[in-house]
Amino acid sequence: MNAMLMEGQALSGRRRGILDYVMEQGAVPVGELLKRFSLSRTSINRDLLALSAQGLIRRNGANITALPSVSAPGSILYRSRQKVAQKQAIARLAASMVSPGDTVALDDSTTALCMAESLSEIAPLTVVTNSLGLGMRLGSCETVSVIGLGGNYSPIFDAFAGMVCEQSVRAMRIDMAFVSAAAVHGLTAYHQVEEIVRAKRALMDTADCRVLLVDSRKFDTSAMSRLAMLSEFDVVITDDGIDPDYAGMLRDAGVTLRIAAVSPSASEDGFTVE
Known part of the structure; x- marks a missing residue:
């Protein structure tokens, strides 16, 4: 390249x-x-x-x-401009679950990308990812060992997927996997692209602990491909914009839900209001 x-x-x-x-x-x-x-x-x-x-x-x-x-809504450029403050709050809460010495997997999501700054402060740490952008962002950090997963590169998602990616990660052992979804309908998480779903599943299948990162706007929506039942995740992290009734339904169903507080100075699109 x-x-x-x-x-x-x-x-x-x-x-x-x-x-x-x-x-x-x-x-x-x-x-x-x-x-x-x-x-x-x-x-x-x-x-x-x-x-x-x-x-x-x-x-x-x-x-x-x-x-x-x-x-298009699926592209990383589109997604990186949506709900920035919410994603940053979720990412900070997610990073607080990581301990020095862990091996963590992060998917191609822009929420996982927001974890980079916090993860760079945890030493030592090994990060496994199929996200090119995340790998490049953490690659210069001396305390973080980055393992990039190869495969078929998608510029729309700025990520690798396909058989090579899936086989590579399944040869590893991972402490925690942080993945996101495009939508949550009922008690099921969805994504719009099947190949990306398989890459996320591969990350989940090799992890001792699975964490779903999903901002509140994605609840009660749907996408084409099923990723997983929420019960397959040890923790689901969202922001405080989630509907209280929906949050109650998730907890009643046995979902371990953690809610990240978003700064009150953030606008609807996640930018700070001056």
């Missing part, structure tokens, strides 16, 4: 800003990007080429547009 493609996958710094702006505006002339980001034509062309190679944008004449898949 060449350096330019790796940088595009990481989507850090300026290129992430360019992509976010294109997603917000729908279609943006190249000249507007030049002025907004104070770039030379050589620099903007390099950035646009990297984003295009990653399958995130396309050029139509003088205009730049985001590909439909980037704004």
Whole structure:
């Protein structure tokens, strides 16, 4: 994998800003990007080429547009912009369950990605993940040993899946697995993509303790593929936006539910209100 493609996958710094702006505006002339980001034509062309190679944008004449898949609810770029404060609160509570010396598995979810900062403070620690972004974020931490799972790479999820991924993780022993779901309907967790479901199941199947990370907006919704019954998780962590009646129903059904408090200064989309 060449350096330019790796940088595009990481989507850090300026290129992430360019992509976010294109997603917000729908279609943006190249000249507007030049002025907004104070770039030379050589620099903007390099950035646009990297984003295009990653399958995130396309050029139509003088205009730049985001590909439909980037704004789809399943894509990591879409998900990373949803309920940020809620995910951060859930991630902090989840990380508090981890002890030095543990081997933990984290899936491709943006909630698991939010755990990176807290996990970097726990030493020593081994993290097993199929998330490229998470692996790159923790890879520079001297106290964390990162084991990346290979397989078929999906730029939409920024994650690896498929037979190689599943076989790799099933050869390991893991203390705790943290996975997320796209939806919870009744007492069942769902996800929209079967291949990603199988990768999550592989992480769960090798762990002594299974933890579901799911923000409150996902309850009482559904997706195509069944991930697991909530009873298969040792703990389900959500945020304090969950409907009290739904929370009561889960507890009555025997689900161990932990609720993370979200800062009252956070807006509906998870950004701090100034």
